[in-house]
Amino acid sequence: MSLKSPSSLYATSITSFPREIHLNVLTFLRATDLSALQRSCRCFNNRDLIVEVVEHAANHVSYAVVVPVADTLFPLTPIIIPLIQYPSDLTKGFDTPIVSGEVKSMSFVAKKGARIVKKETKKGKGNPAALTLAVVSTEKTYTYEMLRNMEMLVVARVLSRPEPPLHARSSAFYVSKSWCRAALRWLEVQEEERKEREERHRVAEEAKAVLVTPTKGRKKAPHPGSSGKKKLSRKEQRQRDRRMSDASPPWSNINTDLVCEHGDLMRCSSKSARARRRVMDKQAWKVLKRLYPDSIQLDAGVGSTGCLACAAEAETAKKAELDQKEEEKAERRKPLACPLVRGFYTRGSKGYPADCLVTPQSETKMGMDGFQCPLKPGVYSALPRSWCHRFRKYIKTGEGGFPPAPDASDVLCDAHNFPLVPPHLESYLRGETSALLGGNTSATPHDGGDESRASLPRPNERALSASRADADTLMSLRAAGLSELDLHAQRVAMAGLEESMQRANIHGINDIQADDSTRQFDRSITNEQLDRENRVVVEILTDEEITALEKWWPRLHGFYALKFAIVEDLSTISGTDILWSTPPCRECDASSRATENFAVRNRLQKRLGR
Numbered sequence: 005m006s007l008k009s010p011s012s013l014y015a016t017s018i019t020s021f022p023r024e025i026h027l028n029v030l031t032f033l034r035a036t037d038l039s040a041l042q043r044s045c046r047c048f049n050n051r052d053l054i055v056e057v058v059e060h061a062a063n064h065v066s067y068a069v070v071v072p073v074a075d076t077l078f079p080l081t082p083i084i085i086p087l088i089q090y091p092s093d094l095t096k097g098f099d100t101p102i103v104s105g106e107v108k109s110m111s112f113v114a115k116k117g118a119r120i121v122k123k124e125t126k127k128g129k130g131n132p133a134a135l136t137l138a139v140v141s142t143e144k145t146y147t148y149e150m151l152r153n154m155e156m157l158v159v160a161r162v163l164s165r166p167e168p169p170l171h172a173r174s175s176a177f178y179v180s181k182s183w184c185r186a187a188l189r190w191l192e193v194q195e196e197e198r199k200e201r202e203e204r205h206r207v208a209e210e211a212k213a214v215l216v217t218p219t220k221g222r223k224k225a226p227h228p229g230s231s232g233k234k235k236l237s238r239k240e241q242r243q244r245d246r247r248m249s250d251a252s253p254p255w256s257n258i259n260t261d262l263v264c265e266h267g268d269l270m271r272c273s274s275k276s277a278r279a280r281r282r283v284m285d286k287q288a289w290k291v292l293k294r295l296y297p298d299s300i301q302l303d304a305g306v307g308s309t310g311c312l313a314c315a316a317e318a319e320t321a322k323k324a325e326l327d328q329k330e331e332e333k334a335e336r337r338k339p340l341a342c343p344l345v346r347g348f349y350t351r352g353s354k355g356y357p358a359d360c361l362v363t364p365q366s367e368t369k370m371g372m373d374g375f376q377c378p379l380k381p382g383v384y385s386a387l388p389r390s391w392c393h394r395f396r397k398y399i400k401t402g403e404g405g406f407p408p409a410p411d412a413s414d415v416l417c418d419a420h421n422f423p424l425v426p427p428h429l430e431s432y433l434r435g436e437t438s439a440l441l442g443g444n445t446s447a448t449p450h451d452g453g454d455e456s457r458a459s460l461p462r463p464n465e466r467a468l469s470a471s472r473a474d475a476d477t478l479m480s481l482r483a484a485g486l487s488e489l490d491l492h493a494q495r496v497a498m499a500g501l502e503e504s505m506q507r508a509n510i511h512g513i514n515d516i517q518a519d520d521s522t523r524q525f526d527r528s529i530t531n532e533q534l535d536r537e538n539r540v541v542v543e544i545l546t547d548e549e550i551t552a553l554e555k556w557w558p559r560l561h562g563f564y565a566l567k568f569a570i571v572e573d574l575s576t577i578s579g580t581d582i583l584w585s586t587p588p589c590r591e592c593d594a595s596s597r598a599t600e601n602f603a604v605r606n607r608l609q610k611r612l613g614r
Contacts, residue, residue: 019047023056030057034295035152042148058146061154155295160191162288177289178269178281178302180262187254193247258292258299264311269302271310271318336399344552348545349396355389355440356432356544376435377580379570383547386429386566388414389441392543409557410550412566415540422589423566426540433570433582440544542566 030038030048038057042049163184168176236244257263262281264270272280283304284292293299302308309315340346347357360380387410394407417424432440482491545553550565557563566586573581 019045023053026053027056027060031060035148035155038151039148054148055146058148058151061151156191156194158291159187159295162284162291163188165284165288167283168285172285173283174305175286176283176304177286178259178262178304179284179289179292180259181280181282182261183254183258184282186252189247189251190253193251196244254296256296256298258296259302262302263300264314266311266313267300268311268313269308271314332402336402339553339556340399342552344546344549348392348549348553349399351543353441355542357546357549360384360546377433377570377582378435378438379433379544381570381572381580383567383569385412385545385547385550386415386426386542386568387412387545387550389541389543409563410553410565411563412542413564415542415566416564417589417592419592420589422592423584423586424540424592425566425584425588426542429542429544433568441541 026048030041030053033041038048038054042054262270281304289301293301340349347359351357356379360382361378362376362380391407391410394404395410397403398405398407412423415423415426428437428440431437482488547567566584568585569583571581571583572579
C-alpha cells in the first residue's frame with residue numbers, strides 16, 4: 005500500500021508513518037473497517053497496535069484525522085485535527101460483551117503481568133495433600149469486537165437520551181424516529197443472541213466438567229445445561245422468533261426517510277413531523293454521524309422550514325390544481341349561459357316553472373269541484389327528478405360526471421310500453437294538490453308559488469266534503485231544472501256563510517286551524533303519491549327548456565320525454581284540458597303498489613319459485 009504525490013518523484017508508503025499517526029488514523033475508523041483492514045494488510049495485523057487502538061478509543065476523549073499537506077521539504081506532511089469525542093458516560097463498560105456484529109478479530113492482550121497465588125492440591129492415591137504456588141495471568145484481552153461493542157453501546161445510550169428543550173434547539177439536528185426504533189430493536193435482538201450463545205457455551209462447559217470430574221465423592225448438582233429459568237411456551241417462543249426475525253441492521257443513512265428528492269428536509273405537517281422526526285443535540289449527532297457517515301445533516305433550528313424547491317413545486321402544483329378546478333367549473337357552467345337552463349337549475353325544490361303559474365282567479369272560473377289546473381296553457385314535459393338532481397349536482401360540484409341525456413323511459417309500463425302518469429303529477433295538474441313534490445315550500449305570494457295558490461278564495465274543507473258527499477243531490481237538482489249558475493251561486497253563498505260564522509267564533513282561530521289542516525292534508529296526499537322507490541317522481545319543464553337542454557347532447561337524435569299540453573277548452577267547466585303526446589296506460593297501476601293483501605318476503609322467494 006502506498007500514497008503517491010503527483011509533485012514528488014518517489015512514493016511514500018503509508019506503513020512507514022510513525023505509530024502515532026497510525027493510531028490516530030485507525031481510531032477514526034469504525035470497528036468493521038478496522039476488522040477488514042486487519043485481515044487485508046499484515047502491517048495492521050499487529051497485537052500492540054490493536055490494543056493501543058482499543059485503549060485510545062476507550063480512554064482518550066478526542067478522535068483525529070490525518071490531513072496530508074504538500075510541502076517543499078516533506079511532500080506529504082500529516083496534520084492531526086481533532087474531530088469528535090466520546091464522553092466517559094457513553095463508553096463506560098465497553099469491555100463487557102453487549103452485541104457482536106460482523107467483526108472478526110484476533111484476541112490480543114492489553115496489559116502483561118502475572119501474580120502468584122497459593123493453590124492447595126487435594127489428597128489422592130499416593131499423593132498427599134500439598135500446598136503449591138500457581139502463576140495466574142493478569143493479562144486483559146482487547147479485540148476489535150470490544151470496539152464494536154463500545155460503538156453499539158454508545159449508539160444505545162445516545163438514542164436513550166431525552167430530546168433537548170425548545171430553547172436549546174438552535175444547534176440541534178433531526179433524526180428519523182423509524183431509524184431509532186430499528187436500531188434499538190436490532191440491538192435488543194443482538195443482545196438476545198449473545199445471551200443464547202453464552203448459555204450454549206456454559207452448557208457445553210458444564211457438560212465437559214461433568215465428564216472430567218470423577219463420580220466418587222462428587223456433590224449433587226443440577227442437571228448439566230439447566231439454567232434454572234422457566235421454559236418458554238410455544239406461543240411465547242413463536243412471538244420471540246417473529247420479533248427477532250423482523251429486526252434488521254440499521255441502514256447507513258439515518259435520515260433517508262426524512263430527505264426529499266433534492267437532498268433537503270422533506271416538508272410535512274406538524275403532526276407528521278412529530279411522528280417521524282426526533283431532535284438530538286449536537287454532540288449526539290456527531291457521534292451518530294461518525295458511526296454512520298452516509299447520513300445527511302438536517303438542521304432542527306427555528307428557521308428550518310424544509311426544502312425550498314419542494315415548497316415551490318407544491319405551490320406550483322396547488323396553483324395548477326386551482327386553475328384546473330376553475331377551468332372545469334367554467335366548463336360545467338357553460339349551460340347556465342342560457343336563461344332557460346339557468347331557470348331550470350335555480351328552480352330548487354318546486355319542480356315546476358314558476359312563471360307558468362296561473363294568476364289568482366275568482367271562484368266562478370273554477371270547476372264544479374273547486375279545482376283548477378295551476379299551469380298556463382302550453383306544452384310541457386315531465387322528466388324524472390333523479391335525473392334533474394344529478395344534473396344540478398354535476399353543475400354545482402362536478403360529482404358523478406356528465407349525466408346522460410334526459411330520458412323519461414322509467415315511467416313506461418313493462419306490459420304495454422305506454423306511459424304511466426305518476427299520481428302526484430296527475431293530482432297536481434287537476435288542481436287537487438297545491439304542491440307537486442310535497443313538503444314545505446318557501447315560495448311567497450309574489451312569485452306565484454304554493455302559498456299564493458293556497459291563499460286563493462277556495463271553499464271551506466267542510467263545504468268541499470259536503471259537496472262530494474251530496475253528489476247525488478246535485479244531480480237530482482240539475483234534473484229538476486236548476487241551472488249550473490244557480491247551483492254554483494248557492495254553493496258559494498253557503499260557503500261564505502259558514503266562513504263568516506267561523507271567523508266570528510274565537511276571533512278567527514278556527515279559520516287558521518282549518519287552513520293549516522287543509523294544507524297539511526294536501527301535502528300528506530302529495531307525499532303519499534310520490535313513488536320514490538321506483539324513480540317515477542317527476543318535475544315539470546316547459547318545451548323551451550327541454551329544447552335548450554337537448555343542445556348539450558348533439559349526438560343524440562332523440563329521447564323519450566313524457567310530454568303533455570294544457571289547452572283551453574270552453575266546453576269543460578274548468579276551461580282547460582290536458583292532452584298527452586302518448587295515451588297513458590289505464591290498465592296498469594301507476595302508483596306501482598301491490599294490490600295483494602300479503603307480502604312475499606325474501607326468505608320465501610326460493611320456496612315460491614321466484
